[in-house]
Amino acid sequence: MRRIFRHLARALADIRENLLLHALAASTIGIIFLLSGTFSLAIVNLSALMDRWHGNARIMVYLDDSGPGRLLEGNLVSLPGVKSVTFISKAEALKALSGNLGPQAGLLANLDENPLPAAFELSVDLADQGPEAVARAAEAAGALAGVSDVEYGRQWLSRFTMFIRLARVAALALSVLFLVAAVFITASTIRLVLYNRAEEISIMRLVGATEGFIRAPFYLQGMIQGLAGGLFALAVLFSFFALARSGISGGLTLGGFTPLFLPVWAWASGLAAAGGVGLGGCFLTFIRFGGR
């Protein structure tokens, strides 16, 4: 433990000696993690928004005039995920349409008969089951005898779901690229410090210092640099998020949706990755330039 503290003291002294270099590298790593974190935050919130829409999904089930009509209510309410069922008769449908048309409602007065079908409006609670569950419930309703059509915004939902999936994959790929870039940035910084201390390192080797003894402070420097970058990114991301949230609560609305910050496991993993990036950069430096 004492030895770790000694290496840590050495690492901190080295950071002080090359403060500008380390600060620049940590800031660059911070910006990289900030970009990655922004993508993650956007995806977290889009996913939450989508789950919310799924949670409040409505399915319109239109009935044949010749079918059992309102008698289907029992079948519909027993479908998985269906919270409630509201029957809309032909007359109620026409009245609603008339109300929606406003001044043009007079057009409907010339109709010989009501062309609108009776319908059921299903309120579905499928937040935990994903968009496929909405489609399954709609399909099950459509298979019932006496149902002429089912409508639930299928195309829009599936496009949005696809978009979220693509965004997740893109964010993951970008994050991996960013991580690799951050590793190389750390490696370059540590390499410069190594060059600065080349003579000192050769003396240490000559007097019998092990490679572990020589390298440990550099690994700690890399890790501190990565963690500093990660913390910087987290602080900036949270500040922007807090600003955005206060803007929303102060007037902007997202249909009652409250934006979410990254979950604890996500930002803790990000910080660990930032520290790992520092260690990885250092490891890379010693592999390429660390020979005796």
Place this chain on the structure above:
Amino acid sequence: MENQRQDSGPVIRMFGVGKRYGAKAALSEVSLEIDAGEFVFLTGPSGAGKSTFLKLLYLAEPPSEGQILLAGMNLARMGRRQLPRLRRSLGVVFQDYKLIATRNVYENVALVLDAAGADPGYTKKKVRVVLKKVGMEDRMASHPPALSGGEKQRVAVARALAGDPAVVLADEPTGSLDPVSAGIIMDLLLDFHRAGGTVILATHDDHLLAGARRVLVLDGGRLVYDGPNDLPAPKARRP
């Protein structure tokens, strides 16, 4: 052999040792034995191979041919992991001091003990003792650029002695020093020798060889003489 001194018997054995740099032979067919507790002078003109001889012993470079045994350990078969341990068992005094400019006197000397994983309390005590021995106790906080050549070499000797080595290798330790400073360095090495340590000192200064019990003379990379120096001491210099 770390921190252990042998009472008798050869501590260094060389069999047909040679070192080439390209086509040039810096050292050729050197075979000898050095017993524990000996004080051996290594001399010869510039370029004779004195520094190369020492570098082979602390494995700064591997020999091109031959075998070197240090306390029975064959250096040719030594793995990378054993190298630091070997170097810690030797105290090396370099002509150009090789002190770390960014670390103060105390830290330069403590480096050897820190690298060996010594207890910090022991390190503190030991560094004070060796710095007192070389007369640098009051300059512990100074950095090498602020020291004179003689002071730097005294710190280098302190660093070499701090790990209680069995053997001290000194490469022209007095080469760039005034006579008084050179005398102090020689006294320190003689003290170490009197305490049972083995010293191999490379020098081209004939004044230091007076009365030496064993002198190795290298010329053109070959060992041309191995025996006592019976010449009287030159008047101008000590010891």
